[in-house]
Amino acid sequence: MTSAMQKNFKFHFCEAKLRKIMSNFKFSILKYCKVWLRLGKMRFQEYYIQSRLHSLFLISGKLVRFSFFFIFIIALLTKTQTLAGFSLYQTLLFFMTFNLIDITSQFFFRSAYAIGNMINKGEVDFILTQPVNSLFRIISDNIDLLDLATLAPVIAVLGLVIARLQTPITSTNFILYILLCFNALLIAFSIHVAIIALSILTQEISSEIWIYRDLMTMARFPVDIYSRSIQFALTFIIPIAVMVSFPAKVLLEVLSWQWIILAFLIGAISFGASIRFWHFALRKYSSIST
C-alpha cells in the first residue's frame, strides 16, 4: 500500500468514525429530549390535571410575592431616586434578572428539593438501574411546570424594564447578558448537583437547598448594598452575585472585562467541581430504602 493510499484509508476511517460518533451523539440528544419531555408530561398531569386548585394557589402565591416586592422597589425608589447608585429601572433590572435566574433554575432543577424523599423511598435505586445518565434522570425527575407559568410574565416585565433603561444597550452587551444568564444557570446547576450529591452521601432529607434559596434572595437587590466582606462571600464562596448582579451590570455597562472572564471561570470551575463531587458521592452510595 502506497503512503497516499494509506493516508486516504486513514482519512476515510476517521471520517466514518466521526460520523458514527455524531450519529450516536444525535441519538443521545434525541433520547434525552424524549425522556425529559416524558417526565415533564407526567408532572404536568400531576400538577395541573390532578390538582388544579393546588396549582392555582401555588402560582398565585408566587405572583403575589413577585408583585409585592415589585411594588416595594417602585415605592422605595420613587422616594429615594437611587439605591447604591442605581436608578429605579436599573434596580428593577437586578430584581427581574434575579427572578429570571431563580425561576428558570427552579423549573429545571426542582428535584434537588425532593432528593431526600427519593433516597428514602428507594427511587434513587430504581433510577440507577435505568439506561439513562443517573444525574440527568434525578435532576429531571421533578420538572416544575408551575414555574413555567410564572416565567412568562417575568420575561415580559423584564423586556419592559430593559426597554425603559436609560443606558443605551449595545448588541455586545445584550449577548454578554444572555451568556452570563446561561453561566448563572450553569452555576445554579452546579449548586443543585452539589446538594444532591451531599444528600446521596449523608442519606438525609436535606434542607441545605433552602439555605441556597435564601442566599439567592439576597440578590433581589444589587449586591453593592452589602458590606465588602459579604460581597466577597457572595462572589467567591457562594457566587450569587455572579449569577444575578453580573448579568445586570454587564447590560448597564458597569462590569469590566476582567470580571466577565472571572464570571465564566467561576461557572466552569463550579461545574467541574460539582460533577466530580457527584461521582464521588455516587461511588459511596448504598441503598437505605425499605
Add this chain to the structure above:
Amino acid sequence: MKKYLAVGRIAFANILQYRWEYLLVQARAILLLITLYFLWTQVFKTRVNLFNFNREQIITYVFLATILRQFVIISATDQIAAELQSWGKFFSYLLRPIGYFRYWFTVDLVYKFAGLIPISLIIFIFVRVFNIVLTRPAGVFYILLFAISVLIAILIYFYIGILVSTAGFWTSQVWGLQFLVVLILEFSAGAYFPLNVLPSNLQFFIKLTPFPYLLYYPISIFLGKLSYLQSIQAILIATLWLFTIFLLTKFVWGKGLKAYEAWGG
C-alpha cells in the same frame, strides 16, 4: 395542666430530634435580616427621614419584625391539615382526654419559644458586635401595650392557621392554600417592610384586614409611632378581629367535623 406540660415536653423533644433542621430555620431568618439591614442602611446613607421613619427606627423595625416573625408567624397549626388527611390520625385525638385546640396551642407555644430564644440571642450578639443603635420604647406603658398586642397577634395567627388547615376536611391539597395565605399574610403584616412604604390606597386596603395587627401595629406601638389612644384603639380592633376569626374558625371546624370520615388507624 400537667398533661399539657407533658405535651409541651414531647413537642420540644421532637424539635430537638431534628436539631439540624431547627438550626437551619434560624439561619434562614438571619439571612433575611442581613438583606433588610443592609438595604435600609444603604437607603438611609443619604437621608435622615423617610416614610416617617429615621434610621434607628427603621433598623429597630427590621430587627423586631425578624424576632416577631419567629414568634408570631412560626406556627405548628399547618400540621393539622396533614393530620386530617393521614388515615385516622386525627380520629385518635378524639379519644384522648385532651382538648384538640388546647393541644395544638401548647405545641404552637413550644414552637414559638424554640424560635424566639435563639433568634433573640443572635440579634443581641449582632447588635452588640456591630454596635447598632436601636430605638427604645417610649415608656413602660408602651411596653405593656406592645406585650398585649403581641399576645393578641399570637392568638389571631393561631386561629387563622387552624382556619386554613380546616380545608383538610374537604381536600388533600391544602399545602398550596397555606403557601398562598402565608405569603399574603407576611407581606400584609409588614414582615418585610413597614406598610408606610406601600402606596396609600394599598395601605388603606391592607389595614382593613386583620393582618397588620400581627406585626405592623405591635411594632408601631413599641416604636411610639402611635399615641396611647391610638395604641389602645389598635388593640381593641385586634381583639375584635380575634373574636371574629375565633367564631369563624369554630363554625368552619364544626362543619368540617360533620364532613370528616376516618379510615385506617
